[in-house]
Amino acid sequence: MEVESMRPYSSRELDRAESAEIEALIAASKEPHPDPVTWIDEEVRKNVLVTAVDSLLNWGRHYSLWPVNFGLACCAFEMVATAVSRFDISRFGMELFRPSPRQADLLLVAGTLTWKMAPALKRVYDQMAEPKWVLAMGACAISGGPFRDSYSVVPGVNLIVPVDVYVPGCPPRPEALLHGIIMLHQKIDKDTFLKKRQDDQAPLR
Amino acid sequence: MTKPLSGEDIARQIGEHLHDAVTEFDESAVFVKGEALLEVARFLKESPGLDFDYLTAITAVDFSEHFELVYHLTSIKNNHSVVLKARCYERENPTLPSVAGLWQGADFQEREIYDLMGIAFDGHPNMKRILLWEGFQGHPLRKDYGGQAASTEGEVEG
Numbered sequence: 473m474e475v476e477s478m479r480p481y482s483s484r485e486l487d488r489a490e491s492a493e494i495e496a497l498i499a500a501s502k503e504p505h506p507d508p509v510t511w512i513d514e515e516v517r518k519n520v521l522v523t524a525v526d527s528l529l530n531w532g533r534h535y536s537l538w539p540v541n542f543g544l545a546c547c548a549f550e551m552v553a554t555a556v557s558r559f560d561i562s563r564f565g566m567e568l569f570r571p572s573p574r575q576a577d578l579l580l581v582a583g584t585l586t587w588k589m590a591p592a593l594k595r596v597y598d599q600m601a602e603p604k605w606v607l608a609m610g611a612c613a614i615s616g617g618p619f620r621d622s623y624s625v626v627p628g629v630n631l632i633v634p635v636d637v638y639v640p641g642c643p644p645r646p647e648a649l650l651h652g653i654i655m656l657h658q659k660i661d662k663d664t665f666l667k668k669r670q671d672d673q674a675p676l677r
Numbered sequence: 678m679t680k681p682l683s684g685e686d687i688a689r690q691i692g693e694h695l696h697d698a699v700t701e702f703d704e705s706a707v708f709v710k711g712e713a714l715l716e717v718a719r720f721l722k723e724s725p726g727l728d729f730d731y732l733t734a735i736t737a738v739d740f741s742e743h744f745e746l747v748y749h750l751t752s753i754k755n756n757h758s759v760v761l762k763a764r765c766y767e768r769e770n771p772t773l774p775s776v777a778g779l780w781q782g783a784d785f786q787e788r789e790i791y792d793l794m795g796i797a798f799d800g801h802p803n804m805k806r807i808l809l810w811e812g813f814q815g816h817p818l819r820k821d822y823g824g825q826a827a828s829t830e831g832e833v834e835g
Binding site: 487488490491494495587588623624 | 689805808809810811812813822
């Protein structure tokens with residue numbers, strides 16, 4: 473009671489604020505974000521100087537991809553198994569799972585995303601510094617999986633954030649996650665640092 | 678091993694103290710009237726020899742024509758258990774007395790039942806949704822819940 477009266481807001485107000493945030497996100501998330509695939513045709517337009525700078529930059533990015541772990545369901549355990557010694561994610565230069573999105577490049581969405589959690593995912597993604605990539609791990613993250621028609625599950629995280637790599641499985645084995653990460657490395661290798669990110673109108677970087 | 682007490686035995690003991698509270702009983706469960714639920718629960722918790730000091734779980738079942746609340750009670754002191762059931766025939770505004778004052782563990786479980794099944798509990802200290810957000814339409818575990826998924830636009834191709 474004492475604590476309740478000291479707060480500048482009541483728990484009712486917190487509930488209403490949360491509700492408004494979720495409802496606004498549902499209303500804004502009718503169409504999936506297009507997958508960022510502009511790199512496919514960019515190879516043709518590269519010139520020699522940019523290619524040299526790019527390959528150096530991409531080499532660096534590719535071997536120091538720091539993930540932020542967004543473990544939501546059982547897929548998170550496969551992600552943890554991937555990180556520890558048997559599969560050892562540090563072989564690919566990403567042993568540091570960051571507790572803060574500000575220090576991370578890769579958002580690993582592992583598991584079922586519910587609408588109540590969706591604002592948190594959006595916020596974490598927005599807090600990550602460019603360049604950033606998203607990997608959707610498992611059937612639920614890709615499309616909602618068996619819970620697609622549920623009242624509370626987001627049918628695919630690409631409704632909330634643009635997804636670079638989809639790793640199917642229920643849950644995917646650590647080998648599958650590692651394969652997805654290697655595919656992402658290949659995607660990064662083809663990236664060009666002057667390109668505009670497709671999903672938002674961010675300035676050139 | 679916890680000994681399950683027979684519903685008949687418990688129904689007799691309740692009947693001796695609270696007349697007309699028990700509607701029926703079977704081998705494992707006692708059915709009581711909704712309005713008598715709190716008195717029965719207090720009797721089961723506080724009478725010596727029964728001492729149901731622990732509420733294992735509350736479940737709500739939707740039988741379409743009525744709701745059934747299932748209370749699994751255990752006595753840690755005497756190592757026995759019983760199942761208490763109450764029916765609610767109201768569908769628009771079902772209400773039952775809260776037992777959160779007796780067993781604090783009922784607090785969140787009653788909120789969950791309110792959230793997903795739409796049964797309100799009288800006397801609960803904080804009767805609001807617990808899993809879904811405030812303003813969610815309907816109660817999804819009801820048999821007649823026809824709510825659409827929040828966003829199902831764009832079906833999977835192929």
